[in-house]
Amino acid sequence: MALIVQKYGGSSVADAEKIKNVARRIAKAKREGNQVVAVVSAMGDTTDELIHMAQQISEHPEEREFDVLLSTGEVISSTLLAMALGNLGCKAVSLTGAQAGIHTDSNYSRARILRVDPERITNELNKDNTVIVAGFQGVTSNMDITTLGRGGSDTTAVALAAGLNADMCQIYTDVEGIYTADPRLVPQTSKLDRIGYEEMLEMASYGAKVIHPRAVELGELYNIPILVASTFSDTPGTIICKEASMDMEVKNKVTGIAHDTNVAKITVVGVPDRPGVATAIFDPLARANISIDTIVQNASIGNITDLTFTVARNDLYKAMSIVEPVAKSVRSKQCVADSTLAKISIIGSGMQNTPGYAARMFRTLSEQDINIQLITTSEIRITCIISEERVKDAVRALHKTFELEIA
């Protein structure tokens, strides 16, 4: 008997028929002899509707209250799924994040899970109940309700799998797995059977939206195999696990191409190249909770340099309002913003210690007449910032260069 934690996203439980479909899938897994804990997101547009309600009341709602409000979306879908299972003769109980023992810090709207106390879930499983957990939420030591922010339900599922010492975590969504590139851009894209945690982490961080990087990190930390598959078909999905299978590594050392168009670039021109300047710029951004992605500082000419970094587009306005006065105070010449950019990345653990990948990537982009604005790399990833309108051409060309097409 295996213990499986499943997660169903908002599009998988968008209406009554879809909830019944999910119930049938869970009941099947139960019939096949497994214990099942299922984590659910809020139904389809529920979260947007709740946000709209709050906006009608207040422009800047209290974070604590906002979290309690949003948490009801997942509570609603979890009870409906438990009812649908009951209707199939499959005993089920829904649990809120608090009841499920998801303990978090008190950073409302982006709480981190501190620990999972699986006692209640274990009790229910021992009573032969299937357990439905409201995703995306937890509770502080003061019994206040928190939400986990982006990727919250994925993170709930993997954290529960770790806390319960489950055999597997299964993320069911509206795509059939992890592809070598976005199938909407590249018709010849192929689905991966397996992918390593590190590679998936780079893929997820650099634009592949199927699973949130927090969940992948947690999976790696506790060595939980994560299946990503479709709620709407029985096609085998992609397993994220300790290592990509060897044959894939031999065949091809690039695993996939990720891209992300949610990129804006800020350049602070003519910054004095002396200690403390970077701190002066990035400290207030961190305090404003703005994530900085790529940071590049050009070689200094006459003690003057340019500092360039990227942020998410929706943070651009806020970031500029913070950076401009700081730039003035350190006597930089000007701040320039550009929000028509995209990131494109090649990712593969096989690239490690193997030269030539960067050169092949740059050559491919150059052949397509695509200008590279910034370059950053990790051990298993090479990322170029390019113009947004060339993303499709870039992904297709790179997919071909690195031989990722279906045979």
Add this chain to the structure above:
Amino acid sequence: MALIVQKYGGSSVADAEKIKNVARRIAKAKREGNQVVAVVSAMGDTTDELIHMAQQISEHPEEREFDVLLSTGEVISSTLLAMALGNLGCKAVSLTGAQAGIHTDSNYSRARILRVDPERITNELNKDNTVIVAGFQGVTSNMDITTLGRGGSDTTAVALAAGLNADMCQIYTDVEGIYTADPRLVPQTSKLDRIGYEEMLEMASYGAKVIHPRAVELGELYNIPILVASTFSDTPGTIICKEASMDMEVKNKVTGIAHDTNVAKITVVGVPDRPGVATAIFDPLARANISIDTIVQNASIGNITDLTFTVARNDLYKAMSIVEPVAKSVRSKQCVADSTLAKISIIGSGMQNTPGYAARMFRTLSEQDINIQLITTSEIRITCIISEERVKDAVRALHKTFELEIA
């Protein structure tokens, strides 16, 4: 500084504007130097929408799950109200029933409050926070969420007022107080300044829908004065308290007229008049959770009697399906049902030990040519069951007879 528990019903928080209006009222009470705990119902149609969702999933949803689902309605309105208060610069936190320390038994959908643990609320009040509590819900010793059934939010408010030793409980609703009769039936009806708990209990139990009898009982038990007033005006309401003021008692010994059209009558004809028959009939009804109201057994003739009782109309079908086989088994002649009836009651603590009220009531109905089908009385109430279509005439005539019109 007084500690006030307020309660706002579903029509008081039906939309964003109404929630803002409620927030202004609470902020005003706070500015006037009071500590405020406000209990809210779900917004307008929320509960109906949640019920509809459940019905799309399952014809007979699990009670435990159904309660968790319904409880989200009050959680949503409580967070929105807290946000609206924050927007007015009035610090507020929302609490779920569980967080507010409302401990109940585990009778889902009609849980009873076992105790109130006011620690968290007291802590918040000491931090100068206004506390918004999601009404209608509580939590079992196993941390499962329950709902309190009909009148749940009224009951939450009075229970909190008792648990917090509050100075007053204020029930804000869409009417301006307790009237001598339903203003929709009697144009000359007048609002009572005060009414005793016992009288109010009889009024509420016998058709005045403004406040639920459970809440009145609890108020009496803990001697909490309860104000009933309008959310939408500043007109003084009615105070329910230990004793009606003396001058009212002197002026007029009938306090008000209640009526209730949710009445169905079942008569078991030709029942053998021997021990155990009533038990045989009423035990299975109690087990099926059907409330029996009036019970009348006629004088026995030749050891054969007729047994008549009333139930709520929506219970009639279920009650008949239980009673008919029992009636057969005790060899009664037949069961007859009538669902076109209404109860009409005159209520007043001054009627106690004062003869003549019943006679005046019967005479008034007779003068209107209204037939009385059943009569029951308590110390402070006389109730007649009459045909539903004569209710308006009966209320108006009795209102006149007992001199309740506005001077």
